[in-house]
């Protein structure tokens with residue numbers, strides 16, 4: 001076996017998009033605060049018939065078209081935006097895609113960190129059985145109160161990745177550093193569709209988890225900072241990654257270039273926060289836009305409020321460029337439907353109670369849609 005890691009990756013977003021300049025105008029804010037201060041340009045907004053399941057299913061279907069399902073015996077679904085308190089969102093995807101029944105399907109939660117739990121679990125499964133492959137799906141909708149401080153950092157998107165031995169894209173190295181602390185920086189009560197956030201505390205908790213997990217990474221045999229060529233950070237907004245990079249450089253007592261961060265920002269500036277998918281959207285953006293990655297070591301800082309951080313590294317394969325697929329996400333980003341502030345506010349405020357049967361309007365052009373609620377159960381269907 002020649003290493004374990006990410007063999008293939010696919011990024012998907014929503015049908016609708018809100019320009020942050022339109023939001024700034026309504027909120028009476030200088031648009032430069034969002035564009036430069038937060039480093040965000042637009043945010044993806046789910047249409048009435050889209051959610052984390054439809055985005056995740058679309059990402060997984062695109063990826064499986066290339067890889068097939070041979071050897072996949074686990075589907076791990078990571079989300080903050082679960083659609084059911086009991087049933088895994090992954091089970092709906094399993095059904096929509098007609099995946100084999102001989103498969104483990106489960107959902108993982110720890111705010112924006114859940115995707116990394118799924119990835120690390122997948123690496124463990126493959127360490128036990130190098131023939132195994134794991135489908136990891138991370139799908140989230142970042143939603144804050146209308147008019148609140150977090151509003152311009154909303155967003156939506158999903159990542160599907162195939163984790164296997166001898167991966168075509170990035171081999172994940174075994175050294176890893178962890179940091180957990182129980183803190184009320186960001187959470188979402190069971191009866192709320194929007195997150196509650198203490199903005200200033202969330203920034204501090206993020207940076208504490210970064211330096212804490214970095215210390216643990218080094219204590220567990222991690223590479224010296226000089227041996228890391230590119231740096232990826234969880235990106236609730238892209239400026240946060242820049243803040244993290246500056247903090248890590250100061251903490252490690254070294255100078256780190258900020259120019260190498262730029263290629264990892266391109267997609268997330270357009271998507272907004274995608275919570276668990278965010279650092280892997282950043283990885284996709286880096287793979288698609290940095291042309292000198294072959295053999296380079298990437299540092300990953302994954303963070304989930306509440307809070308857990310993990311620092312780990314991966315090395316990009318020499319021939320990775322033959323295995324990246326730039327066209328689907330770039331076409332999708334360009335084709336999004338720009339909505340007005342009023343349309344955004346209406347979508348934001350629409351909450352469907354599970355007690356009422358409802359059919360959703362047909363909007364999405366994606367291959368799967370959320371059709372509505374019947375008998376308390378969510379209904380999904382293929383659009384074609």
Ligand code: CAA
Nearest residue numbers: 030032033036037038112149150153199202203206236305
């Ligand atoms: N032109 C250019 N820049 C401007 C500007 C202007 N006209 N006006 C303000 N700015 C700059 C500010 O100087 C500031 O930059 P610095 O941070 O570099 O100083 C930046 O814009 C933001 O301004 P404020 O700090 O005044 O913004 P705010 O208080 O209104 O909100 C926030 C910022 C607290 C991060 C808010 O967006 C928020 O609550 N977001 C959600 C929470 C979040 O994402 N936290 C991140 C860590 S937690 C995490 O990572 C988990 C997760 O996914 C949620």
